[in-house]
Amino acid sequence: MSQGALPGFRDFYPEQMAERNYLMKVWRDVAARYGFVEYDGPPLEPLDLYKKKSGDEIVGQLYTFTDKGDREVALRPEMTPTLARMVAAKANALRKPVRWFSIPQLFRYERQQKGRLREHFQLNVDIVGEISAAADAELLAVAIDVMRGVGLTAADVRARVSDRRLLAAVLLVSGVAEDELAGVYGAIDKMGREPRTVTEDKLRAAIGNPDATAKLVSTLDSFGDLDAIGSRFADSPDVLDQVERMREYLRFLAALGVGEWVDFDLSIVRGLAYYTGKVFELFDASGEFRAICGGGRYDDLLSTIGGVDMPALGFGMGDVVLSELLRSRRLFPPPGRGTEYWVAAEDETMLADVMSVAGRLRAKNRSVEYALRSQSLSRQLKQAAGAGVESVVMLKRDDYSRGNVTVKTLSDGAERSMTFQSLLDSLR
């Protein structure tokens, strides 16, 4: 076996490159449809940029090294800190709200698994400077429209939405202490993937007040039902206020035409510590793959990183899981047509004539190939068929000396004789 790429890194052969280009085109088209403009930043950043946001423990999961100028640097594991820096630097000059997107290649030093490599491309879409839930709805609609753009339906993919503030209100009203919230978040985040008894044990361990635990456990069944949450906590103004905000969000999503993709699910927490409000994840409905996309509101990050107080929200959608899903559903488009014309000569001494014809066709913006050495006509046609060209321009010695060529259509074998000039004239 030859040694392949480094673990978790990919070689993109033409076939995979076509898939990657297709996906990126959909990403760009959909983002543009919503008025987002593309930006990019450096793939290498100061290590401090990530420490500032996530603390020192994140360093173990990054590609880091000391450069020749003695700087601690890291390959970017995510785009948001870079975005925050860039926006903060020009905060006053930018028209608000900022609607930017990017498709960075990101790196993470972790053991690879299906759907999770050490390198991937990720669509990042962010809105900065807008607190309205309309912005949250707009953001999720972009992610869902990408699903539509690649041919997936609301039966294939579900968007699960929640809000940190609603969850916090429910927990606090139930009697969970402020400093216990983080531990409870962890247990709730996993409740969809673990037996209920495990979740209950974790809650008991995380919460000091037994009454609070009992109340919470009895509420878990209602986590997917916003109305049930509302009626269960009807005596809590804090919860009701958040329930009403969630209803507004869901109304906006329906207005944007993506309501049928969305499920309310209070157990969506998202791991990142910086999310402050609405959060969402996109999953394939069969549960076969990892999350396709995750995002939400992170109103405090700009001030943490850039020293500018601006509300912000965004999502990341990686190419790995989505590509796996599209491959399994056979949704990648068939390879596009490659070369249009193949120039072949009946006479093996005519290679220079072949090149001349190819050159003039290329000057007309046509893609043209030919055998790079003199070969039998049989051989040339075989190569033309292998290359998948539509037409072969055949040069026969006597004919060509009078300015004539024969154009053969490979699909039906039909041949037409014409002057080369008329062929050129027919091409705009």
Added chain:
RNA sequence: GUGGCUGUAGCUCAAUUGGUUAGAGCACCGGUCUGUGGCACCGGGGGUUGCGGGUUCAAUCCCCGUCAGCCACCCCA
């Protein structure tokens, strides 16, 4: 980083429960069909059986290590 499963040509798989020059199909390259392709036929390249060690008269097959892949944990981009 921890644990489990797996590892034979580019791909999919064989190889009498250790037995001697590791095979086939597809793919690729070339040839014939006496200069018009996709068919058919013929031929060719390509494996130190992931790598290293051990047991044995003998290892693709058994044991250990290592690397890689897959899965779970961790963690989430």
